[in-house]
Amino acid sequence: RRILLVNGPNLNLLGVREPGVYGSDTLDDVVALASETARGLGFELRAVQSNHEGVLIDAIHEARTECAAIVINPGAFTHTSIALRDALSGVALPVAEVHLSNVHAREEFRHHSYISPIAEFVIAGAGIQGYEFAVRRLAALLA
Ligand code: DQA
Helix, strand or coil, X not given: CEEEEEECCCHHXXXXXXXXXXXXXXXXXXXXXXXHHHHHCCCEEEEEECCCHHHHHHHHHHHHHHCCEEEEECHHHHHCCHHHHHHHHHHCCCEEEEECCCHHXXXXXXXXXXXXXXXXXXXXXXXXXXXXXXXXXXXXXXX
């Protein structure tokens, strides 16, 4: 069984981008942590990162028949994208929404998420460990 890990715009710059906010770990570190966690629980992780909304939507559509659950950090699309939310609703898989930073302690425009109402749960502010927690919780929900 497979879990899809989706990282949205600018997360390819992790480790370089505003390290005071997002930490010094890289996207490779995130993918390695999530993959190891998934493997330990009997799941295979498929990881995609894109700066393009449509590429993320296509990856979510593919997950419909190929994955059992989705972990997503939608980046700034969290606060803007009805299309991404509709894609997640459309494939009807359990979704974990993850943010590295505590979006609620930041600017007002980061407080609203189009994704949260359709997510099983939301983790914000736990850094890259949030991805590990998300994989663990989804695996428990699928058990
Ligand atoms: C983020 C928070 C978003 O507000 C921001 O646009 C990001 C990253 C996070 O992981 O903390 O790109 O999703």
